[in-house]
Amino acid sequence: MDFRTQTLAAGGLPAVAADALLVVMVGDGIPASLDAPLAAAAKEAVAQGDLVLKAGRSLYLHRVAGLKAARTVLAVAGDGSAKAFKAAVAAGVTAVKGLGVRHLAVACAGSEALGEAHAEALVAAVSDAVYVYRATKPSASEAPKLERVSLLCAKPEATVLQRGLARGEAIANGVTLARECANRPGNVCTPTYLAEQAKALGKEFGFKIEVLERKDVEKLGMGSFVAVAKGSEEPLKFIVLRYNGGAKTQAPVVLVGKGITFDTGGISIKPSPEMDEMKYDMGGAASVLGTFRAVGELKPKLNLVGLIPACENMPSGTATKPGDVVKSMSGQTIEILNTDAEGRLVLCDALTYAERFKPAAVVDIATLTGACVIALGHHHSGLFTADDELAGELQAAGRQALDTCWRMPLDEEYDEALKTHYADIANVGPRAGGSITAAMFLKRFTAKYRWAHLDVAGTAWKSGAAKGSTGRPVPLLTHFVLSQA
Missing domain, CATH: 3.40.630.10 (Zn peptidases)
Structure with missing residues (x-):
């Protein structure tokens, strides 16, 4: 699987071209920094009881108005730790596993800059979620394979995060x-x-x-x-x-x-x-x-x-x-x-x-x-x-x-x-x-x-x-x- 960073300017999430967009929300509310279409979708989901703002909860949304990505997952992380980020990513990947997702873009809202530990945690969560044993069960059903995961970030973070992704990928292997x-x-x-x-x-x-x-x-x-x-x-x-x-x-x-x-x-x-x-x-x-x-x-x-x-x-x-x-x-x-x-x-x-x-x-x-x-x-x-x-x-x-x-x-x-x-x-x-x-x-x-x-x-x-x-x-x-x- 190809793990890489993708730099993104503020307000750029609606234009992200990926099969699915996973947004990890940090904090006990809807992050103020969340882009308008996502913020509106999150507020409506909370108001209707579809999404509870507690760590570990997630919600799958299909074709959100204003977003280029056809599939969107909102996942709640609670605090900004690598452990909480990993759990949120795992919940998000589980929500789209089995769908036709080959390219997943992951963003974090409501947190300070991500670090190497977060990038490594992302790889661990994704690798664990998509692992399927087939060695002695070749008849196991196989959904389209996730081929690429992009960690969306600001340009100054990219080098550090790519280092974390590389370490995470080696450990995951x-x-x-x-x-x-x-x-x-x-x-x-x-x-x-x-x-x-x-x-x-x-x-x-x-x-x-x-x-x-x-x-x-x-x-x-x-x-x-x-x-x-x-x-x-x-x-x-x-x-x-x-x-x-x-x-x-x-x-x-x-x-x-x-x-x-x-x-x-x-x-x-x-x-x-x-x-x-x-x-x-x-x-x-x-x-x-x-x-x-x-x-x-x-x-x-x-x-x-x-x-x-x-x-x-x-x-x-x-x-x-x-x-x-x-x-x-x-x-x-x-x-x-x-x-x-x-x-x-x-x-x-x-x-x-x-x-x-x-x-x-x-x-x-x-x-x-x-x-x-x-x-x-x-x-x-x-x-x-x-x-x-x-x-x-x-x-x-x-x-x-x-x-x-x-x-x-x-x-x-x-x-x-x-x-x-x-x-x-x-x-x-x-x-x-x-x-x-x-x-x-x-x-x-x-x-x-x-x-x-x-x-x-x-x-x-x-x-x-x-x-x-x-x-x-x-x-x-x-x-x-x-x-x-």
């Missing part, structure tokens, strides 16, 4: 890649498929890609990772992506994504209802691929490493059993009390592998615990780190990206729950504080660098009528990476 990977069923999106996606990114953007096979990870001593993969006939893959945009001496940022392409729970098998959604258990891996896609377009001056331990978690005669003890790459032994707590078992070996890069910081991303969903719902990703500075950087990135995280405790007292008589550590504790004890497990493998953990079990996908991957936290991760450049 990364989000789309993450969604496409996660939405594919488990018989399509296998560990091998993820490796193929990484190789395709490497070819397109010049990343260095390495894919380790089972014999390679066994040689490295990744007994914990191998234990999870033992029950499946799908071969495991340990995927390493490297972007070298900084000096050779610069320590890289490392992103580690959980890549369980399907999680039955193993021998500790999950209940059948909604088990199909366990194809999303590679959401962390998808977010790493999506972030690399965005970085490949934006080319920041830093070094970035992506690590994806990918496998299935299946029950079989060769699967790991509850009570088995395995040895991790770090040398620590682990008693596997629950084979459905497998994400931490693949991540811990990847976190040990990350040491070889002497990283500036390591962030792991995982759909790790249902407990995090209970704690935070579906709005914030869970953030766990003992590093206050790193926590602040990730939280700031989330706010800028409109992809937020919430910091959770990581006190040493929680570590008591992971003690066992039979190994250095158990892979689960009691139900209480489950997302925290999971993070405490991972923390044991991160002593040699700055580390943070993002639990995205509540944000990486949606259930119900809107079932599907969200592509989160690609926006957060991309902003974090850019902030480190």
Whole structure:
């Protein structure tokens, strides 16, 4: 899709030539700056009760007298924040989706000058609204595609806004890649498929890609990772992506994504209802691929490493059993009390592998615990780190990206729950504080660098009528990476 700015003189909205005109109204009333035909239409709509001036409300109008655009949408933003602007744009695009709109023009009335964040938010809203999954459903109905979006602005704003549009488009492309990977069923999106996606990114953007096979990870001593993969006939893959945009001496940022392409729970098998959604258990891996896609377009001056331990978690005669003890790459032994707590078992070996890069910081991303969903719902990703500075950087990135995280405790007292008589550590504790004890497990493998953990079990996908991957936290991760450049 083509996102670009279009300069416009004051009073020029009636002459805008586009298939549809979306006007975002900021404030608690009809903006005084609104052009006469639009102001008249808005006043009449409010008077007749067709439009309520509350944030999130919108109204579609056809062939408004005095406007060149055949279709008009009025959307109410409330305040002038990027978040409110994004919500208004999303409502407006939804109103014209499915119509014959190929060129959409977007204007903002009643606000001071728009900024980069607003432009980026516009791209995110449009891309999300028009996304349709078709990979395994070619019969899906297809409306005319939106091809061009113009952000109307005054000439002094154009350069800044175009920069925001470019960043937003790169992030949106990364989000789309993450969604496409996660939405594919488990018989399509296998560990091998993820490796193929990484190789395709490497070819397109010049990343260095390495894919380790089972014999390679066994040689490295990744007994914990191998234990999870033992029950499946799908071969495991340990995927390493490297972007070298900084000096050779610069320590890289490392992103580690959980890549369980399907999680039955193993021998500790999950209940059948909604088990199909366990194809999303590679959401962390998808977010790493999506972030690399965005970085490949934006080319920041830093070094970035992506690590994806990918496998299935299946029950079989060769699967790991509850009570088995395995040895991790770090040398620590682990008693596997629950084979459905497998994400931490693949991540811990990847976190040990990350040491070889002497990283500036390591962030792991995982759909790790249902407990995090209970704690935070579906709005914030869970953030766990003992590093206050790193926590602040990730939280700031989330706010800028409109992809937020919430910091959770990581006190040493929680570590008591992971003690066992039979190994250095158990892979689960009691139900209480489950997302925290999971993070405490991972923390044991991160002593040699700055580390943070993002639990995205509540944000990486949606259930119900809107079932599907969200592509989160690609926006957060991309902003974090850019902030480190």
